[in-house]
Amino acid sequence: MAVKIDMTKLTLGPILFHWPAQQKIDFYARIADEAAIDTVYLGEVICSKRSPFFDKHYADVTERLERGGKTVVFSTLAEVMLKRERNMMAGFCEEEDHLIEVNDTAGLFHLNGRPHMIGPLMNVYNEDTMRYLASKGATRFCLPPELPGPSVAVLCEHAKELGVSIEVQVFGRTSLALSARCYHARAHGRIKDNCQFVCEEDPDGMPLDTLTGQRFLAINGIQTLSHTYLNLLPELDALKSMGVDHFRLVPHTQDMVAVAQIYRDTLDVKTSADEAESKLASLDIPAPFANGFWHGLAGHQRVQ
Amino acid sequence: MTSPELVCPAGTPAALRTAVDAGADAVYCGFQNATNARNFPGLNFTVPELERSVAYAHAKGTKVLLAMNTYPPAGKQALWKDAIDTGIRLGVDAFIVADIGVAHYIATTYPDARLHLSVQAAASNPESIRYYCQEFGVKRVVLPRILTVPEIRNLAAEVPCEIETFIFGNHGLMVEGRCSLTNYITGLSTNLDGVCSPAAQVEYKRDNAGNLTTQLGEFTIDCFGCDETAGYPTICKGRYTTPAHDGGYYAFEEPISLNLSSLLPDLIGAGVHALKIEGRQRSRAYVKKVVSSFRKAVDDISSGRTAQLADLLALTEGQKETQGAFKSKTWR
Incomplete structure (x- = not known):
């Protein structure tokens, strides 16, 4: 019997929220030194106004992560409208030392066939789209979180044939919508151009509850996320056996080193899904877990 | 000033005939299934209905644009391909698409078919639009409702295809195609x-x-x-x-409708080729009123007269209207 080598990789998605530069630097230093993470995605995906705060730190953070044995990928903006954003996208795509994860089709235009990855904010829902993008240089696809398990299974079959890799988010709040309007600024009676970076006040998103007191959504500037935290620990075995080979954690202010270890141990079958689940629950996650999308149900639901 | 095409909603065969009779240059519609983004009960067309409707529209010189603007889930693409094959057989004038796989299927299987890029593709910058033109031969892009008129003017100068913008109707706040x-x-x-x-x-x-x-x-x-x-x-x-x-x-927006009637001259001046009225879910009376009013307005502006559009306010949602992102960046 051939020895089966476990090729599963744990990845850390880009920080979606507006954390102060020093907080990000400290966060990545700890990830570099301590976390059971294989690949780290860096870059401002949500708001171009936030970029200048961290631009000068990328080189150092990248070096630190690489010295810690991590692979670094740069993630692009997801919404490109203004001249400044178009220039950011063009500049990003000139990067030659690292792979790019594309989150807007403008990136595909600039990359023009060079190898790249497709981010979860791109709409890759089916095998024809995957095949086309793979023929133009895409090597890994992080699938949209709303895609149900059976569709992921079909895409995994095609991915094997195409020689590309599949990534799925398995932890953290789920991105649900993008807008041109900044809802953080709006909540504070401001507009996007005069936001004064109020989004910094909510490092895991601004809570939005219903008028009858239900916990509902989380706002992050132009992005709307789930209140619930995606948790696919119980589904990891199924994902692995379909051929998903990259498992993404979305960074939050909770102990991500501990989160990573729980997922790594579960992938390595060093811990049972039940045990992993209770360890995860003990980390003070400020919301219920959900996995509804995976099971073809409403995304906020949890199937036990 | 060249006259832009007036693109009108047709949720049912009756609404299609109403829009055609009220002066639509083009109507857009979809089949009764998940292949279009208004898959609501009681709306849309069976194959025989679309066949008769295409004949009706073409007899009056109106184009029929088939909305094929959802994203097929993996393993279920046959429904979309069948709908496209049917659209070709019925002689629709263009397909409105969002998914790359769908666009590629049409571009390779029916290279003479005309492709419009749906608002659901969320192409909001010249590079994205050029990507779709270059890869799939897209002839027109429907812009997301997030750009100001000056931004549209600049964009029009940088893309090799026609531009269509929404001018009236429901005003969704999220970027279309990027909302779950x-x-x-x-x-x-x-x-x-x-x-x-x-x-x-x-x-x-x-x-x-x-x-x-x-x-x-x-x-x-x-x-x-x-x-x-x-x-x-x-x-x-x-x-x-x-x-x-x-x-x-x-937290996102009030219940409010988009009404760009007063910006029509600016939009036309910005190089917009087609003006789209939202509302496939609306009644025939609504379609008749809105389409005929905008028909007259576009004709007035094209011949240098001042357009009268005050009575359109009564048709907007909750009698409240907005110019959304189009008027000013302060909307964001």
């Missing part, structure tokens, strides 16, 4: 199933004091006092609370 809020609450997806805040999961609950709560799935979208007019519980038009804001507020 409905799926998060209901288990039905806007991108995959063509569904937004589905009526089957809406509930209206009145308490003893006469207050009305509207719900989608398990979640409260809004609460109305007896003196307020209750709106349909669309997620992005609901009222919510957050610690940073006093009391319930419209």
